[in-house]
Amino acid sequence: MKPGFHTIAHHYATNLVIYFLGLHDIHMGRLAVRTALYEKETFPEIAIQDISSQLQEWGVRHELKTAPCNIATAVVFPTMAVVRIQEKEVLAIIERVEGQQVYLEYFSADATTYAISELTVLQYLDIREIIVDKTFCEARAQEDASKQEAYTDTIFAVEDFLSEEECSYMIDYCEQHNLFSRSMTGTADGTSEVTGNRTSYSAFITTCRQDTLFKDIIERAADLMEVDTTRVEDLQCVRYGEGQLYKPHFDSFETGLKRKATLLVYLNDDYEGGETIFPEIGFSISPKKGMALAFVNLDEQNNDLIYSLHGGAPVTAGVKFACNIWIHL
Numbered sequence: 093m094k095p096g097f098h099t100i101a102h103h104y105a106t107n108l109v110i111y112f113l114g115l116h117d118i119h120m121g122r123l124a125v126r127t128a129l130y131e132k133e134t135f136p137e138i139a140i141q142d143i144s145s146q147l148q149e150w151g152v153r154h155e156l157k158t159a160p161c162n163i164a165t166a167v168v169f170p171t172m173a174v175v176r177i178q179e180k181e182v183l184a185i186i187e188r189v190e191g192q193q194v195y196l197e198y199f200s201a202d203a204t205t206y207a208i209s210e211l212t213v214l215q216y217l218d219i220r221e222i223i224v225d226k227t228f229c230e231a232r233a234q235e236d237a238s239k240q241e242a243y244t245d246t247i248f249a250v251e252d253f254l255s256e257e258e259c260s261y262m263i264d265y266c267e268q269h270n271l272f273s274r275s276m277t278g279t280a281d282g283t284s285e286v287t288g289n290r291t292s293y294s295a296f297i298t299t300c301r302q303d304t305l306f307k308d309i310i311e312r313a314a315d316l317m318e319v320d321t322t323r324v325e326d327l328q329c330v331r332y333g334e335g336q337l338y339k340p341h342f343d344s345f346e347t348g349l350k351r352k353a354t355l356l357v358y359l360n361d362d363y364e365g366g367e368t369i370f371p372e373i374g375f376s377i378s379p380k381k382g383m384a385l386a387f388v389n390l391d392e393q394n395n396d397l398i399y400s401l402h403g404g405a406p407v408t409a410g411v412k413f414a415c416n417i418w419i420h421l
């Protein structure tokens with residue numbers, strides 16, 4: 093089975109290609125990059141050969157060199173390379189080499205530094221004579237920009253969706269019933285786990301169909317999103333202490349629960365940081381108490397919309413509370 097966009101969004105090969113292209117001022121549309129990788133038979137275990145041939149197809153001329161090499165002299169940085177580190181071969185971006193230090197990025201490590209002697213470069217993209225088909229790249233980037241813009245236009249915020257009293261009631265309800273526990277994220281096999289991608293706390297309100305106030309909020313959400321209340325999931329509150337975050341993710345699951353749209357309601361705003369960020373469209377919003385932010389997660393065919401990738405930036409001071417109201421299919 094091919095991985096869905098959830099995997100793609102976080103997958104290193106994709107990020108590497110975007111990074112690689114971006115750093116060379118080649119603004120290839122992200123959608124084109126992702127779609128092409130997604131169509132590769134071997135994805136996500138993609139080889140540097142595949143990435144190289146894809147780049148050729150896009151008019152990014154370069155050579156794929158296969159030779160253990162002295163990276164300090166052979167390569168224009170940054171470059172993509174297969175390197176052997178401690179008996180392991182990884183596809184990585186070598187960002188730069190300074191003296192005896194190599195700065196690189198690879199899957200599961202954000203940025204790492206190695207001594208030149210610790211790694212061997214086996215294959216790398218030689219981009220010394222890079223020739224770019226600018227027209228092609230610009231057309232892809234333009235197409236992507238229009239789609240991003242169209243998606244951005246569908247996001248909307250409703251101020252005072254909840255009153256001050258309702259916000260406080262929700263926070264107090266979750267705290268007094270000790271509902272908050274460490275947030276989890278879904279895995280590919282449908283289970284959940286605690287990861288560094290989401291370091292906040294979550295509270296599932298299971299009584300929200302009985303409680304008059306919660307029931308009213310659910311009805312208000314259904315009205316706003318023009319759906320039946322049966323499509324509104326039980327409310328889930330989130331709490332972020334200082335330094336806590338939710339890295340960019342999709343709200344809809346690849347298998348199982350499909351969430352058409354999200355209504356994220358901010359329950360307070362007396363803290364710093366904690367903006368909701370949409371890295372694919374370069375959009376972010378500062379929380380405002382009582383405000384609801386609405387965005388769609390799936391396109392008309394109910395495929396994940398990559399532009400809906402979003403996250404909660406780290407809270408830098410104070411405590412943030414919000415409530416997720418998800419609309420499923």
Ligand SMILES: O=C(O)CCC(=O)C(=O)O
Nearest residue numbers: 330338367368403404416
């Ligand atoms: O905290 C935020 O701003 C985003 C929360 C979120 O995306 C989620 O809980 O799914």
Ligand SMILES: [Fe+2]
Nearest residue numbers: 341342343402
């Ligand atoms: Fe989310």
